[in-house]
Structure formats: C-alpha cells, structure tokens
Amino acid sequence: MTDSSSNSSAPPPDAHGTRWGDREQRRLDILRAGEDLIVSGGYDALRMRDVAAGAGISLGTVYTYYSTKESLFIAVFAQRLDRMLPDLERAVAAAPTAAAAFIVTADAYRDGYATFGRQFDALSLVTDASAVQSDVAEHLRAATARMVTSLAGTLTRFGYRGDVAKAMTLLWSTMTGLANHYSSERREFLPVEWSAAVGFTAETLAESLGLT
Structure with missing residues (x-):
C-alpha cells in the first residue's frame, strides 16, 4: 500500500509547473516574465505588477526576490x-x-x-x-x-x-x-x-x- 500522506497537504504546482517552496524555480519564473516584458517593450515596459502577473505570483512575492x-x-x-x-x-x-x-x-x-x-x-x-x-x-x-x-x-x-x-x-x-x-x-x-x-x-x- 502506497503512503501518499506526505504529499496530500502540499499545494499543487502553479500554472508554470512551479511547486510551492521552490525558490530557485520561482526566481526563474520572475526573470522569464521580466525578460518577456523587456523584449516586447523595453525598460519602460518592465512594471513589477505585470511581472507578478506573468509569473503567476503576488506583487509582494516579486519584491522578496528583487527589491527594485x-x-x-x-x-x-x-x-x-x-x-x-x-x-x-x-x-x-x-x-x-x-x-x-x-x-x-x-x-x-x-x-x-x-x-x-x-x-x-x-x-x-x-x-x-x-x-x-x-x-x-x-x-x-x-x-x-x-x-x-x-x-x-x-x-x-x-x-x-x-x-x-x-x-x-x-x-x-x-x-x-x-x-x-x-x-x-x-x-x-x-x-x-x-x-x-x-x-x-x-x-x-x-x-x-x-x-x-
């Protein structure tokens, strides 16, 4: 019998496949979202709220990785x-x-x-x-x-x-x-x-x- 209790309470991956607590992948999600904005519209298009939306996280979470x-x-x-x-x-x-x-x-x-x-x-x-x-x-x-x-x-x-x-x-x-x-x-x-x-x-x- 397989014991799955250790995984039952863990939040599922988000839309990008990033699991809760995976800080390195979360950082890469933020960088990817930021790069998409910069490539499409330059520095002026890099808005932290849009980065958060692109990475599928809260604005506050973005600031815990990059303060400015x-x-x-x-x-x-x-x-x-x-x-x-x-x-x-x-x-x-x-x-x-x-x-x-x-x-x-x-x-x-x-x-x-x-x-x-x-x-x-x-x-x-x-x-x-x-x-x-x-x-x-x-x-x-x-x-x-x-x-x-x-x-x-x-x-x-x-x-x-x-x-x-x-x-x-x-x-x-x-x-x-x-x-x-x-x-x-x-x-x-x-x-x-x-x-x-x-x-x-x-x-x-x-x-x-x-x-x-």
Whole structure:
C-alpha cells in the first residue's frame, strides 16, 4: 500500500509547473516574465505588477526576490549574458583571425545592446547601491568580466604584445559605439550595412594592433 500522506497537504504546482517552496524555480519564473516584458517593450515596459502577473505570483512575492525594478532589470540582463556566453566563447575560440573574433563578439554584443542598452544603460547602475542589490550587481560584473576575458584572451592568442587593458578599452568602446549607432536613428546618417561596418572596423583594428 502506497503512503501518499506526505504529499496530500502540499499545494499543487502553479500554472508554470512551479511547486510551492521552490525558490530557485520561482526566481526563474520572475526573470522569464521580466525578460518577456523587456523584449516586447523595453525598460519602460518592465512594471513589477505585470511581472507578478506573468509569473503567476503576488506583487509582494516579486519584491522578496528583487527589491527594485532596477535590480530586476540587471538580473534579467545578467542571466541573458550567462546564456549567451558559452556559445560566444566557443565561436571566439574557433575564430581563425582576430578580426573574425571581433566580428562574432560585436554581433553578440549588438543583440543584447538593442534590448538592454539602447534605452537604458544597465552597466551604469551597478555602482548605485541604492538602486541595485549587491548580489545582482556582482552577477552582472562577473558576466561582463567573463565576456571581456574571452576577448582579451583572443588578443594574446593572435600575437598582441601591448597593454591589454588599453586595447580592451578601445575594443569595448568601439563595440558599444557601433551597437549604439545601429540601434538608433543615427544609422540613417551613415547608411552602411552593419556587416560591412563591422567587417571594416575589425580589419582596421586588427591591423592597427598588429594582430595576425
């Protein structure tokens, strides 16, 4: 005879299949609901009440995980970077030239920037302790550092012998500028296709840095 008494009083899973007390899955439900709103309408569409509705929980429960809208935004961004980085690291490692490595990184960066950077600078928030929870800010720092490390390693792999920190400042600023240009109305003033602009930039940077 099967004893089911231990399960008889447990609340059933909600509409997302999340069981009561499963905090990690509940956190993922909140992040999924938040990302859906950001992708569809940008930062302004991220309303905590709508996140609660999308996750199938109360508004108060959302705030027990993320105390501010800014913290939730950063958490969604960091999680998205975590999902992107394994594929990006493999693509960068397989790139035959430094220019090719820059191109795949710029392509990935642009995709995230269009959603998380065009209307709102996520990275500018991580130093504001009053707006963003410390653990969330640290998660974004770690994910960003991993991306920078991947690209910095590529510099040395292709023969760069100069100051890596200075070179990374140039590469990161260039990627941000390209992503900003092509995610806004500025692209109408210099109507060059993204692939052509990034390809030219990659070859120019590789040559100027003496990369093979």
